[in-house]
Amino acid sequence: MNTYGTPAVTMIKGEGAFLTDSEGRRYLDALSGIAVCGLGYSHPAVTQALSEQAATLIHCSNLYGIEPQQKLGAALRDISGMDKVFFSNSGAEANEAAIKIARKFGQDKGITAPQVICTQRSFHGRTMATLSATGNSKIQTGFAPLVSGFVHVEYDSIEAIEAAANEHTVAVMVEPIQGEGGVRVPSDTYLNALRSLCDSKGWLLILDEIQTGNGRTGRYFAYQQAGILPDVVTTAKGLGNGVPIGACLAKGQAANVLQPGNHGSTFGGNPLATATALAVVSELRKPELLENAANQGERILGLLKQELASCAGVTDIRGRGLMIGVELDRDCGELVAQAREAGLLINVTAGNVVRLLPPLTITDDEATHIADTVTRLIKAFLS
Secondary structure, rough: OOOOOOOOOOOEEEEOEEEOOOOOOOEEEOOOHHOOOOOOOOOOHHHHHHHHHEEEEEEEEOOOOOOHHHHHHHHHHHHOOOEEEEEEHHHHHHHHHHHHHHHHHHHOOOOOOOOOEEOOOOOOOOOEEEEEEEEEOHOOOOOOOOOOEEEEEEEOHHHHHHHHOOEEEEEEOOOOOOOOOEOOOOOOOOOHHHHHHHHHHEEEEEEEOOOOOOOOOOOHHHHHHHOOOOOOOEOOOHHOOOOOEEEEOOHHHHHOOOOOOOOOOOOOOHHHHHHHHHHHHHHOHHHHHHHHHHHHHHHHHHHHHHHHHHOOOOOEEEEEEEEEEEEOOOOOOOOOHHHHOOEEEEEEEEEOEEEEEEOOOOOOOHHHHHHHHHHHHHHHHHH
16 A cells, blocks of 8 residues: 555665665664664574574464563653553554553543543554554544544643643643654653653553663663653664564552553564564663763764754754754655765654754764764755
8 A cells, every 4th residue: 555655766785874775885773763663673682583583483472472572562651650551562562552542541440421621733553542642633634524532732841731631531642742743842840740640630641661761762661861761662763773662651549540451462572573672772781872862863963953053044053962863944755865865864744854863873973974964954945
């Protein structure tokens, strides 16, 4: 089905931060497969875990104990501060689990039509529930009727949430930094204020860290930079470094909402995916890797601001860690092809934001090359 358009190139090999196409051309992937391959391509620890587990046990029903699943769950609980985890196959599925937790949490309290407050420009997935939670009418077009029970308000506004809330409200679901919405970084007090508001109202705070998690912003989870704990946090993308896996973690009351028979997955948490993710998590827990993500993010941001901050047509340069956006005053989708021709893989989100999501393993030279190439292309585009 023609859901991705016609591919311009075919990738056949990856190593480190680079991909190689079928014609032998190499590209520095400043997207990490859209925030997936945080450890880069062909990482030896990931390759070893995949190979060893494939030779041992690929699939086992969740009706039985799965050792790598149990080990991964324990590692994620330790990292996140959460109590329990449900494993899925994708970020959208992880968010589906979070939405089901919110709804059953409300139903258990006698709220027959639970409402989840989400934000404009958000992105939570492409299943019907997560599409309905998403605050982007463009990707919803053609799929009505949407799932009810979601209200969308302005991002980074506590006042907007308070105005939209009513007796049916059970949860607030936000991204700590909006990814598909244009790498939008909220005020430093936003997550803390959300935590306080949810505590005062008895709502669940659900954080979608599908894109921001797994070291992307310089901490394992972005909420850790605010010093708070959500009630529910979802993650995927970088968790498997290319092997499909998602996780919905919860604490306190939220961790005990789902009971046997309420939810499940045939493939979620299978031995192959969890063994691989366990190897990924072990690498991501190394302080030097997260430090590199923070430092290289500062390097790229600094270089971009140095060269582009006063450039007419550039309206903002923002980001945290290796999640960076350069906003222009006009649509700039053609930059994707121009960058590819220059040997750099980027994308444009929200129509006018150049988005960069490089591997957490990038070197000084690779970071500088990304900044220099993006600067040159944007200047040429705006001239």
